[in-house]
Amino acid sequence: xxxxxxxxxxxxxxxxxxxxxxxxxxxxxxxxxxxxxxxxxxxxxxxxxxxxxxxxxxxxxxxxxxxxxxxxxxxxxxxxxxxxxxxxxxxxxxxxxxxxxxxxxxxxxxxxxxxxxxxxxxx
Numbered sequence: 623x624x625x626x627x628x629x630x631x632x633x634x635x636x637x638x639x640x641x642x643x644x645x646x647x648x649x650x651x652x653x654x655x656x657x658x659x660x661x662x663x664x665x666x667x668x669x670x671x672x673x674x675x676x677x678x679x680x681x682x683x684x685x686x687x688x689x690x691x692x693x694x695x696x697x698x699x700x701x702x703x704x705x706x707x708x709x710x711x712x713x714x715x716x717x718x719x720x721x722x723x724x725x726x727x728x729x730x731x732x733x734x735x736x737x738x739x740x741x742x743x744x745x
Contacts (some may be wrong), residue, residue: 624648624734631739634706638656642701643693644716644736651718652698653725655732656690658741659725665715667678667727671699679725684710706743713738 630642636726644654655670669690670679678690689702717732719725726732 626716626718626736627732628736628739631741631743636743636745637708638706639704642714642730642739644699646718650697652721653719655717656701656714657729658714660712665729670725672725708743708745711743713740
């Protein structure tokens, strides 16, 4: 059975850092992405990583503040979030997807999802 499990969320103040983890079991995904969602809104792309970490991509809103990386073993993917802002508050989901020519930045491009972890940033 394939599973993705996120952890590391919490309540922090603006300017603080958090590191989210996503551990997959049953399969190693070539492409893993992080998305986030606030109530009443669509799930938004945050970052993706392909392979061992040589290729990554970020949403403009997090570029320069967030870093996605793979751990050892490669079943773990991290999202290091620095200089957090109140607008980063959301439930963060990791997702595993197939190998494609172009990495998807929409939820439709991913087959497997974790249950989500809440990140709350107070001002």
